[in-house]
Amino acid sequence: MVHWEGPLPEPHIRTLADMDGVLAAPEIRAEDPDRPLYFMYRDLALNEEDHSWLSARSLRYDMTVIPPGVIGPEFVKTKGHYHPANQAGIGYPEVYEVVEGTAHFLLQRRDALDVVLVKAGAGEVAVIPPGFGHVTINPGNADLVLANLVSTAFSSDYAPYAAMGGAAYYEMADGRLVRNPGYQTAAQVRTAVPRPVPAFCTAAGTPIYRLVGKESCLRFLNRPEEYPEAFAGCMGDAAERDVTSS
Numbered sequence: 001m002v003h004w005e006g007p008l009p010e011p012h013i014r015t016l017a018d019m020d021g022v023l024a025a026p027e028i029r030a031e032d033p034d035r036p037l038y039f040m041y042r043d044l045a046l047n048e049e050d051h052s053w054l055s056a057r058s059l060r061y062d063m064t065v066i067p068p069g070v071i072g073p074e075f076v077k078t079k080g081h082y083h084p085a086n087q088a089g090i091g092y093p094e095v096y097e098v099v100e101g102t103a104h105f106l107l108q109r110r111d112a113l114d115v116v117l118v119k120a121g122a123g124e125v126a127v128i129p130p131g132f133g134h135v136t137i138n139p140g141n142a143d144l145v146l147a148n149l150v151s152t153a154f155s156s157d158y159a160p161y162a163a164m165g166g167a168a169y170y171e172m173a174d175g176r177l178v179r180n181p182g183y184q185t186a187a188q189v190r191t192a193v194p195r196p197v198p199a200f201c202t203a204a205g206t207p208i209y210r211l212v213g214k215e216s217c218l219r220f221l222n223r224p225e226e227y228p229e230a231f232a233g234c235m236g237d238a239a240e241r242d243v244t245s246s
Contacts, residue, residue: 003099003145004063006046011039014079016071021162022079024170024178025072037076038066050212058153058222061209063099066136066144070173075104077171080135080161082110083128084154088225091130094150095200095221097208098124101144104137104171110160112168112186117177118235119193125202126194127234130224133160135167139175149208151221191238199230 017033020026041063045051054061069076083092096105098120105118105126110133120126128134138144161167165182169189172178177189196203201217211217220227 004041004044006044008041008044011041011065014038014040019071019079022166023071024074024166024172024180026165028072037069037071038064038078040064045212046209053213055152057215057218058151059218060150060152061212062148062150064136064146064148066101066138066146068138068141068143074170074172075137075139077106077135077137079158080106080133080167081156081158082133082160083130084157085130086153086222086224088223090225091132092151092154093130093221093224093231094128094134094148095202095208096120096126096128096136097147098122098126099145099147099207101138101142102140103144103146104139106135106137106167106169106171107132108168108186109133112183115168115187115189116235117171117189117191119191119238124194124204125196125206125208127197127200127202127231129231129234133167135161137171139171147208149211149218149221153222192235193238195234195236197230197234199227200234 013036016029016035016037044061044063066076085091100122103120107116109131118126165180168180168183168186169177170180179186200220201211
C-alpha cells in the first residue's frame, strides 16, 4: 500500500466473482472467479485522535487501490452503487481524491436521464453529488489509488446496478463508451472535470485527509440539504470532449 503512513488493516478484496450482474461480458466471471480486481482499505486514521474525531461525526476515511487491466472488453472498474437519502430526503454525497493515477468517475441518476463522466488526475478532488450513483474506472496503465471521505450513517446500495447489468454505459478498453442495452432510455454521456468547492474546502493539490478535524468542511457529508449551490458547482464541463458513445 502506497501513500499511507498510518495503521493499515487487511483490505476488503473485490474479486471477479463479486462483479455478478455488472459486466459488459458476464461470461468472463466464470473464467477466473477468484481474480482480485481492487482492494479497499476502510476506516483509516493516522492516529486514535483522528479516528475518534471521525467516528464521533459518523465519518470514515478510506483508500482504494485499483490495478490497471481489463475485464473482458472493458476497463477494470468498481461494482457501482447508490447512496440512500438522509432524514431530510437528500442523498448522501461522497468526496474522492485521486492520490495516484487517472480516474474516470461514471455518475448517473437512477433513471439514467443524466449520465456524467468525470475525468480526474492525480491530486484532483471530485465530489459525488446527492442523487448520483457511481462507478470508478481505471483507464490507465498504472495503479489508481483513491482516498475518500464518506458518512457512516448509511449502507451503499449495489442492487440497482446489478439488476440493470451495470451502469448505463461500459467504458471499453479502446476508449469508447458503449451503451448498456439493459437501459431502455439513457442520456448521452456528458463529460466533466472536478471543480474546487470552497464550501467543502476541496481543491486540487489539497489532500482530503487534511480536512479531518475541520467540522465546517465536512458537515456536507451528513447534511447535504444545507449546500444545494455548492453541489451545483462541483463539476464543470470538460474542455476536451473526446468521448464517443455508441
